[in-house]
Amino acid sequence: MTTILERIVTVRRRRVAEAQEKVPLEFLWDRCGRGRRGEAPRDRLAAWPASRRAVIAEVKRRSPSKGDLRPELDPAALGRAYAEAGAFAISVLTEPDFFGGSLEDLRAVREAVEIPVLRKDFVVDPYQV
Known part of the structure; x- marks a missing residue:
């Protein structure tokens, strides 16, 4: 029997894989400016x-x-x-x-x-x- 935490993690992994197919990590890095720093945190x-x-x-x-x-x-x-x-x-x-x-x-x-x-x-x- 699986725990609720195990079920949540399984579903999250599936959703992450689906998201990566739609929007590759490389695209996100480019959109974020690869290490560009914005406003300093308060x-x-x-x-x-x-x-x-x-x-x-x-x-x-x-x-x-x-x-x-x-x-x-x-x-x-x-x-x-x-x-x-x-x-x-x-x-x-x-x-x-x-x-x-x-x-x-x-x-x-x-x-x-x-x-x-x-x-x-x-x-x-x-x-x-």
């Missing part, structure tokens, strides 16, 4: 008062154990609400098959807020980075 943690708790809020549509949590959620609106409530950062689940997330959810939150946004997924191949 050191938000250094600027955060030590006495204040840093909450990382999460955007998540569903989970394998709990089922649908918020299938119709608006990621940008939720991200803005978290930021306005004082979240330090926002974690966005992007795994589509078991958690209902997407890279579009990540983009929507990134465009909606100024605080750091983290991609939460099952990374099984350097291609995903």
